[in-house]
Amino acid sequence: MKTLRILAIDDHEMTMLGYKFILENIEFEGYDIIVDTANTYEAGKKLIEDSVNSFKYDILLLDVQLFAPNENQPHSGEDLGILARKLVPQSKIAFMSSFSDNFRINSILKSVDPDGYLVKTDIDPKTLEDAVKTIVLNPPYYSSKALTAIRKKMANDIELDEKDKQILYHLSMGTKNKDLEKHIRLSPSSIENRKRHLKSLFGTENENDMALIIAAKNRGFI
Amino acid sequence: MKTLRILAIDDHEMTMLGYKFILENIEFEGYDIIVDTANTYEAGKKLIEDSVNSFKYDILLLDVQLFAPNENQPHSGEDLGILARKLVPQSKIAFMSSFSDNFRINSILKSVDPDGYLVKTDIDPKTLEDAVKTIVLNPPYYSSKALTAIRKKMANDIELDEKDKQILYHLSMGTKNKDLEKHIRLSPSSIENRKRHLKSLFGTENENDMALIIAAKNRGFI
């Protein structure tokens, strides 16, 4: 009987216990599943670092948003994922996220290229079991809402460069027009040019920025 | 008992009978599944056109390569998909393909944005059942090998414009360097510039075109 080691990191302790219970009771031919847990960024980081010189985890299950203890700065699970890819490239990485935010999904798929991505409202015992088996045997596993976001992205023929993406992102965060230049290395008039260009790409000519953001959201860019 | 109508179009008659048998025996709560079949492009097209004014199919299951009778020109299922999207937008569309060719998958995901994509070697009775249920209830469904191609694409941060893609595509098809200019509206020296640029993007500087193609394939572009 081989052992399948899973490390789950989520700052809600009770939900994590739920995962642990479900995961450890999965029937998986030839495998005995053991779940370690951590509920802070720091604790998780430590366990991953420790694993480098001992038993590697087969799967790291990372919550996208994590709070450090006694802080109100959220650490992103994304950072932890990037770190883990370097330290323990053998371990498969899967993310769990509360929101099916296109921008976040796209970003994580690029930066970490995880073996799984689960939107939390998609998770139930059955999908969790499917996910674990798929991630081990035949990755990747993307849950239904994640797939919807991925589909939007793949169906798009609009190509945006980094600056365009930054403009869209900051606009969507409510950044005022005149403050954009502080975030993006371009002159105000260039930003306007690009905004106009973006509006024509998304078919929202002569409409305001809100229309642009909505169109970009629908197409999966934000 | 509602009826779920599926139209399967594949030029190999026997495999299609296999699909029909499996599909019509699926247990799907509240649905009675009926499968129509066609084994040529023309026959399929006709059935789709006829369906406009009668019962719409719930799912169109299209083989990517189709041969017309008495011709040796293959018609692409992609064309049929594009047509069907216009004529019967209510019908869900799923593709079946023999090869898990990244270029083809990317192209179809853009042009048709199908509700399902199945690589044939991934298909067995269970996945076919999963696929149908997912496509009806909660699309999209992508089979394992399709997901692998999609994953490669999503994980990439290299952005190529149309001309770059054309160059890669034609190179991968074995087009000779000096014939590239016949396919791509660029001067020979521009093509060289772009090829050099591509090689640096893919980290194959000072290597030959083969190395470039292999790198591009691995990253999911071709």
Add this chain to the structure above:
DNA sequence: GGAAACCCCCAGAATTTTTAAGGATTTTCT
């Protein structure tokens, strides 16, 4: 050996992007 194909580099031309400046319109705030 010789022709054809491939690969590399250069410099001017052509194109696209950026920038600054000026003005019109709308929004916000008092």
Add this chain to the structure above:
DNA sequence: AGAAAATCCTTAAAAATTCTGGGGGTTTCC
């Protein structure tokens, strides 16, 4: 309501990028 601020649009010159044609070197294949 009126002033100030922010947004939106246009234009024209500067800057950056891309395209192109040419020269020349190396490899490949008759």
